[in-house]
Amino acid sequence: MREGVPGCYHVMSRCVRRLHCLDDFRKGLLEKSLRYHADKMAIDVMTYAVMGNHMHVVVRIRPDEAAEWSAEDVVDRWFELVPMWSSTYGNGDMSLEEQAEKECKRRYVEDSGWVEERRARLCSLSWFMRLVKQKIARRANQEDGVTGHFWDERFKSVSLPDQRAVIACMVYVDLNPFRAGTCDAPEHGRYIGLHDRVKDVQREKQGQYSEEVDYSVYRRWVVPLWACGQLVRNVRHGVNRRWTFDRCSLSSKEYVTLIDQAARDARGDKKQLAQTIESLCERLAL
Numbered sequence: 001m002r003e004g005v006p007g008c009y010h011v012m013s014r015c016v017r018r019l020h021c022l023d024d025f026r027k028g029l030l031e032k033s034l035r036y037h038a039d040k041m042a043i044d045v046m047t048y049a050v051m052g053n054h055m056h057v058v059v060r061i062r063p064d065e066a067a068e069w070s071a072e073d074v075v076d077r078w079f080e081l082v083p084m085w086s087s088t089y090g091n092g093d094m095s096l097e098e099q100a101e102k103e104c105k106r107r108y109v110e111d112s113g114w115v116e117e118r119r120a121r122l123c124s125l126s127w128f129m130r131l132v133k134q135k136i137a138r139r140a141n142q143e144d145g146v147t148g149h150f151w152d153e154r155f156k157s158v159s160l161p162d163q164r165a166v167i168a169c170m171v172y173v174d175l176n177p178f179r180a181g182t183c184d185a186p187e188h189g190r191y192i193g194l195h196d197r198v199k200d201v202q203r204e205k206q207g208q209y210s211e212e213v214d215y216s217v218y219r220r221w222v223v224p225l226w227a228c229g230q231l232v233r234n235v236r237h238g239v240n241r242r243w244t245f246d247r248c249s250l251s252s253k254e255y256v257t258l259i260d261q262a263a264r265d266a267r268g269d270k271k272q273l274a275q276t277i278e279s280l281c282e283r284l285a286l
Helices: 024-040 071-081 094-109 112-121 125-144 163-174 194-205 252-263
Strands: 007-014 043-050 054-061 156-160 231-236 239-245
Touching: 007 125, 007 163, 024 043, 024 054, 024 071, 024 125, 043 163, 054 125, 054 163, 071 094, 071 112, 094 112, 156 163, 163 252, 194 252
Parallel strands: none
Antiparallel strands: 007 054, 007 156, 043 054, 231 239
């Protein structure tokens, strides 16, 4: 894993001793946590799957995006993720509270070393996973009245060097609930990025969504498929330019079709979609 360089990764983390510590409520909390931290940090979530005893996330780190944030942006984002200021006024005077918080933020904005360190953390995969996992672990331990580790290890990550690897990994992750036998069809899986893909296809069918949009405004939970290509640096006359997207070659409908085809392949003792069942596009009336 190369910190500070844009890249795509498959990240996986298991609960301690592979115990099923994630019920539906905690799966929902973990999904919301992924959404929240991806929004505040320079991290793209391309797909994910939250299972009973582990989670998968396919991410792209974006130091190029973090580099464009002002010092005020960095401080505001970090304060929302890791509160650095607490109330010292017991009388509940909101004007004094707001004034004190603004003064606290102003001091950090003027500290360039502090700002650059937090800028690096806001595009760090290690910090992203640390914050996401730490918060759910603390809450779960408090609810269960226990102490100790909730997650088995820090996390495992595998670099995805090209678009083939990214798409193959996304298909694997989106099929996780179905392969594990927790649902009867891939589109019925819960807490997975495939839901957003299906919604995109349905919007396209109804004429409510177009893939021809500006790359600079694509950010949303989960990244649209057309923006799931690799980031490449434009080089002209020997000078490095800004990082840009290598547009994904698959449409949302083609990706959904690929999911359906992959679900029909035999994979040892994993669940397989019967060949007699109509295709996913037919099941979704596409």
